[in-house]
Amino acid sequence: MGVVGVAYSGGRDSTALLHATLAAAEPLGLRVVALHVHHGLSSEADAWLEHCAERCRRWAARGRPLGFAARCLASRPGVGDSVEAWARRERYRALAEMAQAAGSDLVLLAHHRRDQAETFVLQSLRGGGVAGLAAMPRAAVREGLTWARPWIDTPAEEIGAYARRHRLSWVEDDSNADQRFARNRLRASVWPALVAAFPDAELALARAAAWAQQAMAVVDETAASDLLEVAADGHLQVDRWRELPAPRRSHALRAWLRARCGETAPPSLVERLLSELEGAAARRWPAPGGELHAYRGRLVFEPTRQALAPEAAALVDLSRPGLHEVTSWQGAFRVERVESGGLRAVAARSLELRARRPGDRFQAGAGRPPRSLKLQFQAAGVPARQRGGPVVCSEDAIVYVSGLGIDARALAAPGEVQVALTWVPA
Numbered sequence: 001m002g003v004v005g006v007a008y009s010g011g012r013d014s015t016a017l018l019h020a021t022l023a024a025a026e027p028l029g030l031r032v033v034a035l036h037v038h039h040g041l042s043s044e045a046d047a048w049l050e051h052c053a054e055r056c057r058r059w060a061a062r063g064r065p066l067g068f069a070a071r072c073l074a075s076r077p078g079v080g081d082s083v084e085a086w087a088r089r090e091r092y093r094a095l096a097e098m099a100q101a102a103g104s105d106l107v108l109l110a111h112h113r114r115d116q117a118e119t120f121v122l123q124s125l126r127g128g129g130v131a132g133l134a135a136m137p138r139a140a141v142r143e144g145l146t147w148a149r150p151w152i153d154t155p156a157e158e159i160g161a162y163a164r165r166h167r168l169s170w171v172e173d174d175s176n177a178d179q180r181f182a183r184n185r186l187r188a189s190v191w192p193a194l195v196a197a198f199p200d201a202e203l204a205l206a207r208a209a210a211w212a213q214q215a216m217a218v219v220d221e222t223a224a225s226d227l228l229e230v231a232a233d234g235h236l237q238v239d240r241w242r243e244l245p246a247p248r249r250s251h252a253l254r255a256w257l258r259a260r261c262g263e264t265a266p267p268s269l270v271e272r273l274l275s276e277l278e279g280a281a282a283r284r285w286p287a288p289g290g291e292l293h294a295y296r297g298r299l300v301f302e303p304t305r306q307a308l309a310p311e312a313a314a315l316v317d318l319s320r321p322g323l324h325e326v327t328s329w330q331g332a333f334r335v336e337r338v339e340s341g342g343l344r345a346v347a348a349r350s351l352e353l354r355a356r357r358p359g360d361r362f363q364a365g366a367g368r369p370p371r372s373l374k375l376q377f378q379a380a381g382v383p384a385r386q387r388g389g390p391v392v393c394s395e396d397a398i399v400y401v402s403g404l405g406i407d408a409r410a411l412a413a414p415g416e417v418q419v420a421l422t423w424v425p426a
Contacts, residue, residue: 008034117205223255236299260301342418353390
């Protein structure tokens with residue numbers, strides 16, 4: 001039986017989405033799991049959790065194929081952190097972990113058209129570029145999960161009418177009135193005046209976000225194509241990158257930084273690199289989650305890590321495209337479908353991650369002799385600090401080493417379905 005996850009806060013919109021998902025999933029033989037995150041930021045959070053759990057118990061008792069999972073966040077915002085950004089980051093992380101534990105690769109979110117319009121306005125006020133103005137996509141694949149917003153084009157009024165028609169009960173989040181948060185200030189002070197002056201503002205802004213998404217898709221496609229030419233094994237080849245036209249150079253750099261750092265790089269860092277990397281021989285720049293430095297004509301990202309990867313082995317399925325987080329190894333694998341130069345997808349379904357061992361040997365190319373990992377790292381110019389990633393094996397044979405790529409002996413034959421792997425340290 002397939003499983004669908006629904007992010008369930010207990011509010012009106014997520015309650016209506018959960019109800020509608022159950023109605024649609026039941027005839028299809030799908031099981032639904034409500035995913036609730038307890039942020040610990042409100043005195044009412046315990047009551048909201050109990051409300052959600054009780055609602056799911058009642059629906060399940062009526063024979064609905066519904067499960068419930070909850071996660072209480074143990075961390076707290078750090079000094080100087082944005083509470084909104086922290087809550088969003090930790091919420092999505094918790095939702096992903098719960099969905100994967102429940103066996104679901106699809107999570108539904110209750111964002112609607114007004115949420116989309118508000119996000120467009122907020123990103124504009126923050127000086128966001130095309131990526132920011134694109135706001136929230138209808139669907140996106142991250143970490144092997146599909147995140148979908150089926151109501152992103154639906155007016156909030158229709159959702160409210162649905163909830164009343166089905167006599168649903170929900171909780172009201174008292175933090176929605178807290179003017180310390182930007183979205184709340186927009187809703188309370190700006191939105192009423194905006195709609196009064198421009199009645200079609202919500203629809204127009206949501207359409208603008210859709211246009212930005214189309215533009216961003218073209219930008220991403222171009223950047224991905226450029227990175228195939230200017231990046232290798234996770235490093236940016238500076239000389240090749242410099243040959244790109246200025247706009248494409250900027251977007252390729254942003255895409256590379258996003259893949260390396262795991263988040264969108266600050267505009268100030270991008271501007272510094274565009275200016276200072278031109279003649280840099282051996283310079284360093286602080287970056288989210290680590291440090292960047294120029295090394296042998298390449299831009300290299302070195303993550304900040306408190307401990308080395310564990311010695312214990314782990315089993316993973318890397319046959320599906322997406323970002324696959326491996327918490328025990330403090331990183332993730334980026335998996336992409338390729339036409340050549342990849343690992344057989346069927347072999348990638350069951351791979352073992354382990355630490356380096358004496359005697360490990362790697363073949364860098366067809367017809368070339370297997371050599372020790374140390375010699376291969378030296379030949380490839382991989383810094384010592386970047387040699388701690390996992391060794392990936394299939395049936396005890398090495399198939400991939402972070403920093404070196406896929407072992408030539410494990411390359412898929414022409415015509416086989418295959419995937420490329422990239423290790424992304426946390």
